[in-house]
Amino acid sequence: MKFDKQRSFRKSMTWVHTWTGLPVGWLLFAIFVTGTLSFYRLEITQWMQPETQQATIYDQGQGLTHATALLEEYGADAEQWTIGFPTARTPLYQVRWRVPEPEQGEAREGKPGSHNAAAKSEQQHSTAAPATDSAGKLKPQEGYRGMKYFMMDPATGQVITPRDTAGGEFLYRFHFQLYGMHWAIGRTLVVIATFFMFVAIITGVIIHRNIFKDFFSFRPRKGQRSWLDAHAATSVIALPFHLILTFSGLLFLAGQLVPMVAGAAYNGDPRGFLRDYRGGGNIEQPAPNPNNARLYDINAIAADALQRAPEGIDSINIKRPGKADAEISVTTLAPSLFGGKASLDDLRYDGVTGKFLPKEEPEHSAAETIWKFMLTTHMGLFATPITRALLFLSGVFGSVMIASGLVMWLVAREKDRQKLGYMPKGHRLVERLNVAAIAGLMCAVAGFFWANRLVPATQAERGEWEINGFFIVWGICLLHAIFRPHLHAWREQLLLAALGLMSLPLLNGLSGGNFIWQNLQQGQFASVGFDLTALALGLGLLFAARQVQLKIQAAKTLASPAEPKPRFNKRQADSLQEQ
Amino acid sequence: MSLLGFVLAFIGFNLLCVNTGRNANKIVDMTLTLAQQRLLTLVGWVALVMSLWPMLTIDSISIALINWAMLLTLAACTVILLLTYRPKLLAVLAKPVTHWLA
């Protein structure tokens, strides 16, 4: 690119698009794939705890009563109770309580290695049957910040203790803060990559000639033209999604990249912004009331909440149960832009009288509405099953967009390589990184799920083992990509990933979970969805592997022994020319 | 309701792509005059925008917008796959339009 010559805007933008896309493309692919999978992180965690698939989830109406009874028995002196309701995404009750002493709470969110703190603190040798202590009482699992919890079968009230797992949480945290480094470093790397992505998307839209004309043409099997069509089509098809998610990604991590801007209006202290953002620490908390009072009937509260929010209940949170100033807050499945972290609406009740306490909605500015809209869309917590599936599909499109861009970079320079007569080192590096970053990552994901089933359930630090499985497979794929010829590396890794993913439904049934038809009968739709999606993704990768296989065969028939092999290094090419 | 939105978006995209010269031959057997092209483009865009309306009847504006974006994605994906691999199907679906044009 000759920067000192006059050039069109389009030409400059093409250069920018290429050189913001390529350097971070490999990292961005990983971010996109783990992010897309994170839309289903609850379902993934369910699948990775196959003991939960043994529960009979059809609630006979007694589930809430069982849950409350558990809490009264184990959490009588807790300062907070939470009952997570079973939904299509998580088929069991999650019964949580927080004890007043905060000493176990050293695993804070965001600190390194705190993925699924249940895996870290107080190692429990979990089997399907819960462990009991000497008095015959059940031993609860540990959560964040002093939370203890049980998972409960909705139909029988039986407590289920599944194996520790890194779960979908690992993929989710990798998505925005990577792994193996301090969270601030990981987030900084991700936010820089996100900004590159933002520039790449905008420049991509700028250079896309006649966005509807090209959009509707997809010409397969035409070499470089087809790659360009695929790249353009997958970008434009889900363009609103890509724009919103990239920009909201910047907003999420703005604290990493531009904390000074956050602090500018708060005398240089960004924490002031965080306080304001999370809902004001200015309200004075009244002194807690020490008098005891009977907690109002939770079933009645749940019934009333269901009337107000027919979408369903996500969870019930009870502050200071058993005291005179108990508060009950029901998080419903009704979406709400300003509904706190989960972007779900919540209803407040008085804990003793059961009276509904209507909330006054403060005015929200346009800026805040836009901001919250972006973040809510990104997290997708409000999404119905269909919307969530479409978000996932858009994420798949985005991942294909990045992958096709990376491959297209090489394909577009085929002519230059032929003119040169050899493969430049930079191109060879891109080849290897492409295989390792794209096919290798898919192998690593399959390896992660396989590790979940191969590592014994009673193994200590299971979560770490699963994560190691992820990175070890990825590392092997990198080595494989370095030493194998390009197309062969592609075919073999795509095949491995395809087989690894397609075998997951079978593995599910054989290793502690259920087969698809069994899960359907029991209503474990989360696991059914997981199995079917793994199958579909595996089929897609198999198709890709087949295409590479065809290409290898075509190349074999084209190249005759008399023709010189097209790749040797510069030294050999020069010496050949000198002859 | 969402189905109605999908149908509208689908029609919208379809009409838009009937228009572009390269694709026109795949779907309709006749060449369109400039005026007809412009009309089809206009109706196509209107249909796309109108597909937001059924989404608004279900949810608040923000959720409706997100669902609408997802819907457009799905409709566009369907159209592009049909156009590439089964253009005859699109021709069948566009029959009433071509009848009216001829």
Next chain:
Amino acid sequence: MILVNPIYTPLDRIGWLNTTIRCVLALFGAYAIAILMGSAIAITLAMPAKDATMSAIMLGFVAQLLAVLWVFHARTLIGAFIGLAIPAAAAAATLYWLTGAIV
């Protein structure tokens, strides 16, 4: 006049140096634009602090994007530099004038 007669420096003519300088400008200069203009917007908008900050962060990122696009489209290195320097100086001046400090 400057559009017709762009001012080239010897640095412009050395291909790899030209590209490298622009990359450095885009990486650090655009970032400085984001911070400076973002902070300036945050303190000058007539909204509650929370809303002003949100607007400032969003607009700051847009400014950073535009700065990157400018750096790579400007005809000369001087043009690229001035295109960043003027908004940055204006923002810095606003910050200094209103708060007595730049960051």
